[in-house]
Amino acid sequence: MVTMRDVAQRAGVSIATVSFLLNDTKPVTAATRARIEQAMVELGYRRNMVARALASRRTHIIAMAYPALEHKFGMSTAEFFTSAAEAARKEDYHLVLWPVGNDGVELRELLGQGLVDGVVLMEVQLDDPRVDVLQQAGTPFALIGRTTELEGLSHVDIDFDTTVEDAVKHLYDHGHREMALISGDLDDPRFHDYGPWVRTEDAYRRVAASYGLPVVVLPCSDTTQAGKLAAERLLAEHPETTAMLVLNEYAALGVVSGLRRSGRDIPADMSVLSLLMVPETAAMTDPELTMMRTPGPELGQLGTEALIRELEGADPLPPQLVPAKLFPGATVTAPKAPQPKASAGRRAARKARS
Amino acid sequence: MVTMRDVAQRAGVSIATVSFLLNDTKPVTAATRARIEQAMVELGYRRNMVARALASRRTHIIAMAYPALEHKFGMSTAEFFTSAAEAARKEDYHLVLWPVGNDGVELRELLGQGLVDGVVLMEVQLDDPRVDVLQQAGTPFALIGRTTELEGLSHVDIDFDTTVEDAVKHLYDHGHREMALISGDLDDPRFHDYGPWVRTEDAYRRVAASYGLPVVVLPCSDTTQAGKLAAERLLAEHPETTAMLVLNEYAALGVVSGLRRSGRDIPADMSVLSLLMVPETAAMTDPELTMMRTPGPELGQLGTEALIRELEGADPLPPQLVPAKLFPGATVTAPKAPQPKASAGRRAARKARS
């Protein structure tokens, strides 16, 4: 292995000078620089990150902590990851995906080992034990998502309020007055505290109310099967519904199947709008889903940048909320007929999860 | 930070003794062991991985090198990753997902830094520049997939021959005599050398011939859109076809849409069998796809174990080929009517990509 000592020797300088050049910590004359650089090329020198990490107490590794067991790693997550990795690389950091459990135990283990400078936390819960672990360990971190208690935490997140507002408006403008949200399944203990689900549902109730719409919300976990069942249940319990907003990516696919299996035409009989989705998934249905596109690339990048600023001791970036933007597909159109004042339907609607 | 020195001091031993205990490199009396362990608990000692790595020249980090830009990270890949990570953890290694380009440049960069002990290589091409990079660097590695030149390389892979054989047999046994393979798109320069595509196509040609079937193969990249088009093209060019085998996961979804859009009922008018897929994806269509289930969990684990054995200097595991197993869904049934001897169709079939 070629070490800094070898380079220094060949260039006729001390290893300190080589280090200064490499880290740009002290000025070096053009002539010396040239000699050193030549020596590095000739010897094929590559700086050893482990030694550097030990001496500088910075590994330049950022872990993206992902609860691989609790949350399936879908296309949306992949977007977060790749954009974050790219952002990190630009700043001379390695960003790697590190599978850790949601309870913080493995994360504590990891931090204790001093292998990572900072952590980007994914799939944040409103009250997330991993945040406590990170704070205790004193490891810098950024959240992609938000806890309830945000005091002084670097974070970026989806702007659920705006997203839901825009989504509802889109349907409202098409003439829909009987909508339903196929939400997350907050009864599942693994997710009762999962930010996106809680926030979307809250936002929807607020927005729907502000539009004077009946609030219909059905729980549904993020699987195609669950989506099918939810669609069937909705048709049975709220036949007046003309448009559905579906929170979960894979559930949305199931909703489409479920509606079709029940003989509904999309969008003629029912409009479907998917909240939080990536184009690849939207293209999986026929017709292609109208969706609010998850701002994964933006959030991955922003979150990583926020963390790196903290690591470098720069002024922290202000928290950012990015809305998902509407990508029209072909699953939303005007409802078939003007809504009758179906008071029975209304009552049933009010009952659901409200 | 609590160091080994602190622990040693408190326990009244030398740091060497602590190290011996920790690494189990030399025997330690029960009494000494107890004193040291108590000291560690009291001080909350956690061994610093960076220092350990520098001194021992082993970081205990395994990188799963994933070409994030070239290949989308889908559910199948996630399975590989999580099972590999688990296998690594059992052996006291960290396995992390490291995004690197397919050309080997970033990988070379990474290896030069001495941060990883070994590499699990995903999405292997038949002639993969990354393999050369790894060999040059002298870094141990295991392939999930196979290059053409396999001499002495640790690897595990899907048994494409058996998988295709079983798939064709399944269709044949249902009475199908006019099948088509919707393969990968080997004309795409990024994938012209992509192992699974090449091997599956080869295997199919062989197996189909051995069954005396006409060989119809259509290229198709791994997107839903491409799948739709491929389905339509097949209907136009080979109307005699009664069953389709689809290689790519997302293309399979598109095939189903495309067929349905063209007014075909599945499976009454056309049987569809997906090669290489995970249950979650199979559940996305209606009816649920019959598939050969990608042995992701097995391969992730086996590949990692093979690598670790190499790292530990144990006898290498023999290469393993694991077939995808049939998971019956509801998209395969007997063809509608016995096949007429449509000689025109036959001729057209022979022309396609042969």
Add this chain to the structure above:
DNA sequence: TCCGTAGGTCACATCGCTGTCAAGAGTTCA
């Protein structure tokens, strides 16, 4: 009684790099 052997423990050199402190080389100004 003496020696060989094995089990336990310790001191210390090392891993490759960082960063502090001090010193040498020019420059400028009085």
Add this chain to the structure above:
DNA sequence: TGAACTCTTGACAGCGATGTGACCTACGGA
């Protein structure tokens, strides 16, 4: 000519572990 600076460069002490070689008991056999 020398004081006061500014630039560059070098020596060296860590960073927190590992692991080699030496040493120091015991114990058993001859």
